[in-house]
Amino acid sequence: MRLVVAHCSVDYAGRLSAHLPLAPRVLMLKADGSVLIHSDGGSYKPLNWMSPPCSVSVSQPDEHEAAGGVTELWTVRHAKTDDVLVVSLHEILHDSAHELGIDPGLIKDGVEADLQELLAEQIEVLGEGHTLVRREYMTAIGPVDILARDANGRSVAVEIKRRGGVDGVEQLTRYLELMNRDPHIAPVTGVFAAQEIKPQARTLAQDRGIRCVVLDYDAMRGMDDVHARLF
Structure with a gap:
């Protein structure tokens, strides 16, 4: 799992459109390919996400985007639909990767x-x-x-x-x-x-x-x- 804390904005396009304005957020990139965007509230529910199968590509901003403070673009595309999630990164505050291994699953009471x-x-x-x-x-x-x-x-x-x-x-x-x-x-x-x-x-x-x-x-x-x- 990769965990990134960054100032970013997020745009989602597919069967619906959604926009998250610039703010500090936690980005989770899981081994199964899913990408989740969290804030510091809302319990465990992500603000937006892309479920697998999907792919992530990294690109540089154009002149207009760079002038607005964007340093890097993440484009997340779903493999079976036209859904696209674009994360515009302005500043990365933390970036780490962790190997979690095979999860034993939820043990209920x-x-x-x-x-x-x-x-x-x-x-x-x-x-x-x-x-x-x-x-x-x-x-x-x-x-x-x-x-x-x-x-x-x-x-x-x-x-x-x-x-x-x-x-x-x-x-x-x-x-x-x-x-x-x-x-x-x-x-x-x-x-x-x-x-x-x-x-x-x-x-x-x-x-x-x-x-x-x-x-x-x-x-x-x-x-x-x-x-x-x-x-």
């Missing part, structure tokens, strides 16, 4: 890991006709807990939490934004699944077209017969 395994085995909990594609479907920004298909064959990304809050919905939203750029699986809808979903999270999920599913952990483990309850 017991209940979340169990919920993921149980839901993968009982994927019909999401609805009749759903089928499992795989667990821990990897994206450039992390693994989606479950990738499934609905009765119509459409892709469904599932994020699983013990207690579903707004952060979980935001996390799933980022996954969906990225996955829907991949023509091999798009369109992708989202399911936010948890033992308990907070009202604010449910409202945000519904506003973003994400379906909420409450998981009964004991029933899925066969420890509680929901049909034998009096209430």
Whole structure:
């Protein structure tokens, strides 16, 4: 991984256009080819990014750009689309490279890991006709807990939490934004699944077209017969 802290501006062109004005930012260039631009806020969500497969080329600014203070241009091109990310560097404050090796993956706490395994085995909990594609479907920004298909064959990304809050919905939203750029699986809808979903999270999920599913952990483990309850 290469980490660069620099004064830069960023322009994105593709299915949408976006501009980040000149400011100090953190640029992350990962071994998988992805490029992410971060600020000093916004938690772990990048301001803009390019997911792999993509390539980075470095060029010198023209006279007009140089007169405006640009010292170097990074052009990031996606290999399968027309999306282009251009980073105009004005001053590099830090530049380092680190070999991180093979990541062991995310180790979840017991209940979340169990919920993921149980839901993968009982994927019909999401609805009749759903089928499992795989667990821990990897994206450039992390693994989606479950990738499934609905009765119509459409892709469904599932994020699983013990207690579903707004952060979980935001996390799933980022996954969906990225996955829907991949023509091999798009369109992708989202399911936010948890033992308990907070009202604010449910409202945000519904506003973003994400379906909420409450998981009964004991029933899925066969420890509680929901049909034998009096209430």
